[in-house]
Amino acid sequence: MEILILNGPNLNLLGIRQPDIYGEITMDEIVGDIRDSFPAHKIEYFQSNHEGLLLDKLHEVGFSYDGIVMNAGAYTHTSIAIADAIRSINTPVVEMHISNIYEREDFRRHSYMKDACVHHIIGEGIGGYEKAVAYFIKSYER
Numbered sequence: 169m170e171i172l173i174l175n176g177p178n179l180n181l182l183g184i185r186q187p188d189i190y191g192e193i194t195m196d197e198i199v200g201d202i203r204d205s206f207p208a209h210k211i212e213y214f215q216s217n218h219e220g221l222l223l224d225k226l227h228e229v230g231f232s233y234d235g236i237v238m239n240a241g242a243y244t245h246t247s248i249a250i251a252d253a254i255r256s257i258n259t260p261v262v263e264m265h266i267s268n269i270y271e272r273e274d275f276r277r278h279s280y281m282k283d284a285c286v287h288h289i290i291g292e293g294i295g296g297y298e299k300a301v302a303y304f305i306k307s308y309e310r
Contacts, residue, residue, distance in 0.1 A: 169234040171304055173199060173297060175215040176222055176241035182294075189267050191294050202298050206305060219243055223253050230257025235304035237297060239264045244279045254284035262287045262300040 175195065178185060183194035199213045212233075214225050222243065229236065230253070238261050243250050254261045261284065268291025269276045282288065287303055289296040 169209045169305060169308055170212070170229075170232070171209060171235045171237065171301055172212045172214060172225070172229050172233050173202070173301070174222065174225060174236055174238045174240075175213075176219075176239060176243045177217040179239060179241050180215050180217065191266070193294055198294050198297055202301055205298060206301060209301075209305065211301065219247055219249065223249060226250070226253040226257055226261075230259045233259045234308060235259060235301075236261045237264050237300040237304075238262070238281070238285075239266070239297075240281060244269065244281055245276055246280070248280055251280040251284045254281060260286040260304070262289060262303055264289045264296050264300045265291065266293055266296060267291055 179195065182190055183192055195213070195215065199211065203211050216222050222240070226236070236259050240247065240250055263279065263281050263285040269279065270290065289300050292299055
């Protein structure tokens with residue numbers, strides 16, 4: 169399987185950004201661990217702080233990959249364009265958030281992506297990334 173982990177703004181700072189919320193492990197470490205856990209599968213990673221680049225990446229892989237794990241960061245709560253892009257592609261997308269967005273500030277409790285995604289992993293910490301990848305692998309094996 170080919171799976172893309174796609175992160176939005178500020179997630180390039182994992183490991184140093186608000187470690188009380190997001191932990192102290194970097195995204196390179198997370199992706200490395202996931203690749204070690206699923207060596208038979210191609211796990212790609214892309215991050216951007218720019219909405220248009222995230223849209224371009226969804227369009228680029230959205231007709232050829234088997235799954236996309238997307239943590240859109242703050243764009244979750246603001247971007248109709250990302251939700252529309254998810255609806256426009258064939259590749260299924262799992263919405264993933266490290267923290268529980270439904271227990272944080274009011275403005276974080278709405279996800280424009282929610283109805284466009286096939287599954288949601290919210291508030292599972294950094295382990296949510298691996299759970300999302302495992303979701304696709306288990307779904308494919310059925």
